[in-house]
Amino acid sequence: MTTSATLPNADGFFGEFGGQYVPEPLKPILNELAAAFEKYRNDPEFIREYNYYLKQFSGRETPVYLCANLTEKLGGAKIYLKREDLNHLGAHKVNNTIGQILLAKRMGKKKIIAETGAGQHGVATAATAALMGMECTIYMGAVDVERQKLNVFRMQMMGATVVAAQSGQRTLKEAVDEALAAWVQDAENTFYLLGSAVGPHPYPAIVREFQSVVGREARRQMLESEGRLPDYCIACVGGGSNAIGLFTEFVGDAGVKLVGVEPAGRGLEYGQHAASLCLGGPGVMHGFNSYMLKDDQGEPAEVYSISAGLDYPSVGPEHAYLKDAGRAQYVYASDKEATDAFFMLSRMEGIIPALESSHALAHAMKLAPTLSKDDIILVNLSGRGDKDVAQIEAMVADGSVVPPCIIR
Template sequence: MRQVTPTEGTLLTAADLAGNGVHGDDPDVHGKFGIFGGRYVPEALIPALDEVAAEYDRARNDVAFLREFDHLLRTYAGRPTTLTEVPRFAEQAGGARIILKREDLTHTGAHKINNVLGQALLTKRLGKKRVIAETGAGQHGVATATAAALMGLECVIYMGAVDCERQALNVARMKLLGATVVPVHNGSKTLKDAINEAFRDWVTNVDSTHYLFGTIAGPHPFPEIVRDFARIIGVEARRQMLELTGALPDAVCAAVGGGSNAIGIFHAFIGDQNVALHGYEAGGRGLETGEHALTLTAGSVGVLHGSRTYVLQDEEGQTIESHSISAGLDYPGVGPEHAWLKDSGRATYHGITDAEAMEAFALLARTEGIIPAIESSHALAGALKLGRELGPEATILVNLSGRGDKDMGTAMKYFNL
């Protein structure tokens, strides 16, 4: 197995953070990516969103802020994360070269820590003492609770009651970290309902509280802020790929739920027209069963959780409940920037079923000694298919967005372990 040493790199720059002016792909003044994004929220929240946007705009151009964020990423989150080439796994991918970006090695075990540290610093700049967050798999909740503990912020996490059950270990972690976990019993009792409940808390407590949004969905400026803080994944990976292989990859693969890990690794490659970008959504039990989370591949344009994007909805605009074995992908919406990348043709999105994801999950464990998150396993399954299509000359970069420790309960049931 070939491994690269983590790039020493230089201090994170404003351009690293935002890609500002590099690709010219920031949203417009109304937070729109093409027709997607914007703000569809109660008027009461507009001043808070304006406040966050204005403070973020100052922060992203403030060297002291960038230095502090960079310092935390290096000394606390464990960045830069390494690349790992996985030749034994790749034997099942038509011999294509597969290289993993190891976000699973970050502190707390998933890429979510990047965004959370950035937004926790932003919370302090806003002068707020309390953070709230939604969580699906529990990874964003754990990361938020971690950052809140680190910075002495009060922390309340909203989590669907079904997800609390699926991810009991993460609930315990959040509690240990000092957070209050509120199980949400409304609706489908999953991520979308946790987001509704977090918005209700925010509109009530907006003076004291920052909503530490966990994905690139939601009203402007969240899609932009979360992307920028996740962007370090691709910035590092791009440099590391050039070091390791002397060239950019032919394709970049990532799992897409709300879409933050995918945009995190895609974004630095958007200007590289020869690098194909592939997002993999949760196909659940299969498109034809109706039990899936194929928002981009089978959804339609609508408004959910404050932004215009692709949504799983019926003909009257009622949200259809999603399904996935992976709590982190079990979401009927998606970040507006992915909707834009889809419609512009720059990125391509596909479905991976529960069964395909679990097969890739087990394969990586057996062939490489790495237990991936089930979320990330969707990207791995996608890479296997893509490798067989592209052949042995291809190089594929996969975002291994998180580790599978939290998924052992699911795996024990699935594989009768």
């Protein structure tokens, strides 16, 4: 199950990013988790059980799909999708929840705590906890609870308790704050199942490990489909789990350009976007050092995105490392570009993408016409957009989203 990456180091750093910036009482808990992860990550029985649930519960492997209609319309490069939207529960998140809950069971934990933004990690956690017979509590920003009501009900249907975070902006950052606080109070019996490639060591390495199945499959599938690797791998970036899952298996291939797409939101003014890598600077939050957006006091800034899974003021430390090393490029797409891509893929290919994934698709749609027909773009379609339909329908009704003419 090991990936091709050699980082983080023993202290949890990807270059200068990462680490374990936490209160002293948390360090033994994190070190216990790190030791368990190192013990089981290459254990044959653990790998066998993990792969069993990936196949039999989640339905892996997911295909790579050539968007023939979209490619023809745009001209230029071929656009392929890695169809993580076809996973059970509709997103890549279940790859990680299966792995972490299997780890929790081996550590003797009885309860699962998690945070969620768009609700996809929460739904995957609730489902996997139900499967494994574990008590589950999900923390979700109160704003996100309102805009993702369907996912809230799905979590509750599967037995999870959903706690609405009421502090601050009442979005993903606050959900993480409250989940961490609850974990510290009962760490002996509780496992904190972090959903993105963020947080203190060892979480960025754990999430990368369990999401790297995306890149391993995609690499082999592209070789089978085209006889070579893609020229571009593109993925949306909030915390960065779906992107690092795709990128990891291509990091060593100099000919493959890695592109992460952040949310430009309503614009690049303060509080109107969540483009941490593009517009932020180094800083520490939630126990790790990475790029982050800061306010005038140096605290995490207010952020915004139309997609609940991307409105986080920092980003996984490995992405910060890849940016500074020049191995990956990070760009941004606006709400309008993302919603246009949302409608375009729905109309042209009959595939409704998650708003998060629509940011990556938007950049691919801009890039493809500038390339030759011999070039290949692989987009990680990290989730399906069923969860976003009610939100988009309401925004179309009130005029805040105007569908492109192609659907009229």
